[in-house]
Amino acid sequence: MSPVEMNLEARFEAYVAEDKKIEPKDWMPDAYRKTLIRQISQHAHSEIVGMLPEGNWITRAPSLKRKAILLAKVQDEAGHGLYLYSAAETLGVTRDQMLDDLHTGKAKYSSIFNYPTISWADIGAVGWLVDGAAIMNQVPLCKCSYGPYARAMVRVCKEESFHQRQGFQIMLTMAQGTPEQKALAQDAFNRWWWPSLMMFGPSDADSPHSGQSMKWNIKRFSNDELRQRFVDMTVPQAELLGLTVPDPDLKWNEDRGHYDFGAIDWDEFFNVIKGNGPCNKERLAARVSAHERGAWVREAAKAHAAKQAERRAKSSTHAA
Numbered sequence: 001m002s003p004v005e006m007n008l009e010a011r012f013e014a015y016v017a018e019d020k021k022i023e024p025k026d027w028m029p030d031a032y033r034k035t036l037i038r039q040i041s042q043h044a045h046s047e048i049v050g051m052l053p054e055g056n057w058i059t060r061a062p063s064l065k066r067k068a069i070l071l072a073k074v075q076d077e078a079g080h081g082l083y084l085y086s087a088a089e090t091l092g093v094t095r096d097q098m099l100d101d102l103h104t105g106k107a108k109y110s111s112i113f114n115y116p117t118i119s120w121a122d123i124g125a126v127g128w129l130v131d132g133a134a135i136m137n138q139v140p141l142c143k144c145s146y147g148p149y150a151r152a153m154v155r156v157c158k159e160e161s162f163h164q165r166q167g168f169q170i171m172l173t174m175a176q177g178t179p180e181q182k183a184l185a186q187d188a189f190n191r192w193w194w195p196s197l198m199m200f201g202p203s204d205a206d207s208p209h210s211g212q213s214m215k216w217n218i219k220r221f222s223n224d225e226l227r228q229r230f231v232d233m234t235v236p237q238a239e240l241l242g243l244t245v246p247d248p249d250l251k252w253n254e255d256r257g258h259y260d261f262g263a264i265d266w267d268e269f270f271n272v273i274k275g276n277g278p279c280n281k282e283r284l285a286a287r288v289s290a291h292e293r294g295a296w297v298r299e300a301a302k303a304h305a306a307k308q309a310e311r312r313a314k315s316s317t318h319a320a
């Protein structure tokens, strides 16, 4: 390493140690750049693939009000994808490259979006649990060492917290409704609980990236720490709803000051992230088809931009 590079590396290390933000034009180690591109692009993919399970219910929402709320939520997720793709682009990767990686199955997106939404109660469970888990994981990312990612996360988290509350409200309405409605809420809870715990990623002992990402202040808490916080926060909410957490081993541990919970089925998790979950193929096919069907929009936008540029160039020649 040359003396100049050593200086740059020392400056980078000092910035991280002092909790300052690294900005796109700052020098950064290749591995830091690579880790951020991986995490931010996977996060962006999760947001846009995450539109699909809920999008499934827009035409079948039970009232105009619920339809308008769900439509707004799904559009918010698209917006989150756009902020995140833009943040990743500042690291030197193009959107085309990222989308290509998603469409060819090279890039991951969150395991949670490979499960089906089979009843309206699932929309409540997704908002309550999936957005709840997303907030738990993402609030610390607002303090991530990479400036563009941290700033994108501030707005994302504000919107996710509205999403979580609308989900909880659907669950509350159903849990206080007819016995059939309450049963649907419990059934959705049973199916989404364990996959929501898996969203935080493998246990710390099996998480290859956590150690380095925590040293770089990308991640502030480990996967297991955030999962525990989520369990501790959500169990009292389930009690308030009058629903039963689908875990016979769940128990408050006085000594730890936390809930103990049952074993996660990691075989299921790894199987889903390998592409073999209940909806992986359907989700990927829907994304690829949307991308192909949107080609004319991208072409039209490019043609429009070229015409505008041509007009600007002509008017500046006339003015000169």
Ligand code: FAQ
Residues within 6 Å of the ligand: 038, 039, 042, 043, 044, 046, 047, 050, 051, 077, 108, 109, 110, 111, 112, 126, 130, 131, 134, 137, 138, 198, 199, 200, 201, 202, 206, 207, 208, 209, 210, 213, 219, 223, 273
């Ligand atoms: N699913 O060493 P670690 C949302 C992969 S957004 C699939 O622990 P890391 C909003 C991981 O990538 C939800 N793959 O990795 C919404 C790595 O594979 P690789 C998304 C997973 O990065 C709500 C390998 O396992 N949120 O929900 C998963 O340090 C409702 C080893 O894992 C984010 O992306 C998983 N669950 O920690 C939208 C947040 N977990 O790349 C619509 C930002 C792990 O080596 C509707 N990301 N893997 O091939 C993060 O915080 C981190 O990347 C973790 C994983 C915590 C997800």
